[in-house]
Amino acid sequence: MTSLKGIANAFIDSKAQELFQLSDKLWKNPELAFKEFKAHELLTNFLEKEGFTVERSYTGIETAFRATFGSGRPNVCVICEYDALPEIGHACGHNLIAEAGVAAGLGLKAVLESSDAPKGMLTIMGTPAEEGGAGKVFLIENGAFVDIDISMMVHPFPSTIVQPSMIAVKQLDVTYTGKAAHAAAFPWEGVNAMDAAVMAYTSISALRQQMKPTWRVHGIITNGGAKPNIIPEKSVVSYNIRAPTSTELETLAEKVTKCFEAAATATGCQIEIREPNPMYLNLKSNPFMSDLYFKNATELGFTEMSMEAEVSASTDMGNVSHIVPSIHPCYAIGSGEVNHTREFTAVANTPEAHTATLTAAKAMAHTCIDVLTTGGMLEKIKLLKN
Ligand SMILES: [Zn+2]
Ligand SMILES: [Zn+2]
Structure with missing residues (x-):
């Protein structure tokens, strides 16, 4: 020494x-x-x-x-x-x-x-x-x-x-906006934003089978509605998407984004996707x-x-x-x-x-x-x- x-x-x-x-x-x-x-x-x-x-x-x-x-x-x-x-x-x-x-x-x-x-x-x-x-x-x-x-x-x-x-990571926060209605008396008047969040979650879970072993996608539902007797008019999910390089990450993010959008289409909700932070590079x-x-x-x-x-x-x-x-x-x-x-x-x-x-x-x-x-x-x- x-x-x-x-x-x-x-x-x-x-x-x-x-x-x-x-x-x-x-x-x-x-x-x-x-x-x-x-x-x-x-x-x-x-x-x-x-x-x-x-x-x-x-x-x-x-x-x-x-x-x-x-x-x-x-x-x-x-x-x-x-x-x-x-x-x-x-x-x-x-x-x-x-x-x-x-x-x-x-x-x-x-x-x-x-x-x-x-x-x-x-x-x-x-x-x-x-x-x-x-x-x-x-x-x-x-x-x-x-x-x-x-x-x-x-x-x-x-x-x-x-x-x-x-590895590289980006965060996507997705807000679904539906329409509130009495969940028992007039549910047909509502557009269920929590359903969109759940559908996005399960679609991404299905996507995971086709992901490379080096890819990671994981998220939480941060808002799933206000009360059980109201059809949720708003839901928010927050996801981290990770891959070994920023290029590969963009490929994966595109697939995940399709899952988010499909859930909006299926439920009739409005969708807003935000990236709250800059990407972390590998x-x-x-x-x-x-x-x-x-x-x-x-x-x-x-x-x-x-x-x-x-x-x-x-x-x-x-x-x-x-x-x-x-x-x-x-x-x-x-x-x-x-x-x-x-x-x-x-x-x-x-x-x-x-x-x-x-x-x-x-x-x-x-x-x-x-x-x-x-x-x-x-x-x-x-x-x-x-
Ligand atoms: Zn840490
Ligand atoms: Zn740390």
């Missing part, structure tokens, strides 16, 4: 207790997409106290932030997420993602302050609304990544995978950065690590990876619990999860050190078209 990596490790270890507390506070105050006010305050105050230059509400997005140290290029970026899920709290462990981003940043700052400091600067990007809302897409549109040379984040998961194959993991991360994570003691594995989830980090060389490794916490369950929420705040998070943070810091100190490495990374 080079001494720079030793400096990063020692500093992260010296801050372990504070980092645990930071993550614990996030976990105890789960906040939803674009409403991460407490997290924004907590993280920016912490980073300012640690000597970073902090820009709150970065690029005009209220709960985004940027914390920088040093100046010039290369500019290496570690990314924090901190939004939670409705009803089930930090069931995706984004409290740990924030902890890892801050920890890696602290370690790298110590390296940039050392006597052997490599040239370059460090950015910690606070990115809200990953769980729907596409926070990173808006940050990209606002220019947040124009001066970033490489970016990375880690994500807690049931297993450890350096290059998870995360994740493109940079292979050189992945190799460095794999090597560093192995040296730090991660075991049972796969280089690649299928993960049919999606992330707005995918969009970042299309414009900046990036990695988004997953690391194991818990004992088999899976994301978006109450069980995962529970394991996202255990001492073991914090320990794994700090190891993943060190692996990110070491990967950045390798990029900053290995001649020609950044050029090699950037040569690969993202």
